[in-house]
Amino acid sequence: MNVQIKTATLLFREDQNSHIKLDYAACEACQTKPCLNICPAQMFSLTAQGDILFSYEGCLECGACSIICSYLTWYYPRGGYGVVFREV
Amino acid sequence: MSRSFDAIVVGAGPAGSAAAKIIARGGAEVALLERGLFPGAKNVSGAALYDTALLEKLYPGFYREAPVERYLTRKNLGFITEQQLLSIAYHDDNKSNLPYKGYSIQRGRLDRWLAQQAVNAGAHLFTQTLATEVIKQNNQITGIVLENGERLNAPLVIAADGANSLLARSAGLKKAPHAETTSLGVKEIIALPQKILEERFQLKGNEGASYEFVGMVSGLANGGGFLYTNRDSISIGIVAQLSTLQQHGLRPYDLLESFKEHPAIAPLLREGKTREYGAHLIPEGGFKELSRLTAPGIMVAGDAAGFVMVTGYLLLGINYALESGMLAGETALEALQNREYSHSLQNYKNKLTQCGLLKTFSSMRGLPKNLVNNVNLQNRYPQLICDIMHNLYNVETKPLPKMLPLLWRSLQHSDIKLGSLLLDLIKIGGSLGI
Numbered sequence: 447m448n449v450q451i452k453t454a455t456l457l458f459r460e461d462q463n464s465h466i467k468l469d470y471a472a473c474e475a476c477q478t479k480p481c482l483n484i485c486p487a488q489m490f491s492l493t494a495q496g497d498i499l500f501s502y503e504g505c506l507e508c509g510a511c512s513i514i515c516s517y518l519t520w521y522y523p524r525g526g527y528g529v530v531f532r533e534v
Numbered sequence: 535m536s537r538s539f540d541a542i543v544v545g546a547g548p549a550g551s552a553a554a555k556i557i558a559r560g561g562a563e564v565a566l567l568e569r570g571l572f573p574g575a576k577n578v579s580g581a582a583l584y585d586t587a588l589l590e591k592l593y594p595g596f597y598r599e600a601p602v603e604r605y606l607t608r609k610n611l612g613f614i615t616e617q618q619l620l621s622i623a624y625h626d627d628n629k630s631n632l633p634y635k636g637y638s639i640q641r642g643r644l645d646r647w648l649a650q651q652a653v654n655a656g657a658h659l660f661t662q663t664l665a666t667e668v669i670k671q672n673n674q675i676t677g678i679v680l681e682n683g684e685r686l687n688a689p690l691v692i693a694a695d696g697a698n699s700l701l702a703r704s705a706g707l708k709k710a711p712h713a714e715t716t717s718l719g720v721k722e723i724i725a726l727p728q729k730i731l732e733e734r735f736q737l738k739g740n741e742g743a744s745y746e747f748v749g750m751v752s753g754l755a756n757g758g759g760f761l762y763t764n765r766d767s768i769s770i771g772i773v774a775q776l777s778t779l780q781q782h783g784l785r786p787y788d789l790l791e792s793f794k795e796h797p798a799i800a801p802l803l804r805e806g807k808t809r810e811y812g813a814h815l816i817p818e819g820g821f822k823e824l825s826r827l828t829a830p831g832i833m834v835a836g837d838a839a840g841f842v843m844v845t846g847y848l849l850l851g852i853n854y855a856l857e858s859g860m861l862a863g864e865t866a867l868e869a870l871q872n873r874e875y876s877h878s879l880q881n882y883k884n885k886l887t888q889c890g891l892l893k894t895f896s897s898m899r900g901l902p903k904n905l906v907n908n909v910n911l912q913n914r915y916p917q918l919i920c921d922i923m924h925n926l927y928n929v930e931t932k933p934l935p936k937m938l939p940l941l942w943r944s945l946q947h948s949d950i951k952l953g954s955l956l957l958d959l960i961k962i963g964g965s966l967g968i
Contacts, residue, residue, distance in 0.1 A: 484718070508814055509698040514713055529575075531574070531810065
């Protein structure tokens, strides 16, 4: 089962603005790009040109990317927005 | 615009809801803020919940009324390799010995119930409400600012806002989490008809089973796996240290998939349907990485403080969240009675010491280094243990080997040096208090 099928089980209340901001110049200079692997929702991917492609809409708000990358700015989405874990 | 309370609790998880309940029950006006759609909406755990004495003290009748999934009568510790599993199963039929000794739970249900207990006691719950920073006046925290700019004033703030705790960080009590001392947990809740689940795991009525796994579950990364039976579903997941995930370029969901496909695990999940996926950070640094617990006007509780204990056979956090929240609440009430909100908060630390919580963390301070960061323990020892089992049951060897030569040969076939094995025994044994 791929990660897109996993995250499709979740409810998201999407905000208009991203709660994560990338510094794309830093991404370009980054050799290892650990975000590609570490994000449990695979929100980071590469374009055909090798640039970072990022979307925030399926973010699980774990905060892992903010720990392994010192260039991105991470904050919680606005109250009531973002992922909803139902667990019922 | 601004409003005032006696105390503001940020985060309606177990720590925050416990604190708010205690404060409200004491007759004070307490605001309980939750950024999610409802309490629990942002929360992910395994999850097993232990320390029933504490639960009954905080919520008398918990074992009858709380929305738990199953009470745990079967505990399993598994050593796992690509093809093998050695499982140590412990069965304790403690029905006659109420209250039960541990439960499997789901956070969405439990956290809502915990918050409701705070509301029933008189707490004011505000969901969909994000606190962005503390208000500081003359080195004293006097409230918080909401994302819309609204200020909530209170002489006491309790930061119970979880592993990332941006509030404790904004108050200068906590450093940003580190990749070596933080693990990422990913899990799935897999629905399974109740009858099939009970037959498969040999459970009667509300009995439940828990499994903790050490070994290949987290690949080359340091970590482990877990499986808990819920009422009509299974919670299964892996936990892996961020730094070694990064070092080996591993993807957490791929690890979870390999774990689910393991020959000894897959049959347990057969016919199951994934109901929900989740991920969360786990602060595993132990004693050395605890946040500062108090500053004038503020206390930190639960995951935000770093109260998570990982021993390999136990993953504990919710109980410490409840306990630290309760003690922060008690301290807040005393401070409100005395109208002193700086030095009196030291009592929070005193209470954490008296109840034994801080002692647990200080005496197990070696675990993160010796257990979580021990590469041998993470993969080589589970392999060695399983290979010993393989040799033990290999009757084709003639004459049938005696135990000591068998152990010696298994060790020689592994890439573990006797010296490092002995050293690990001392280090790990020492950390666990053997």
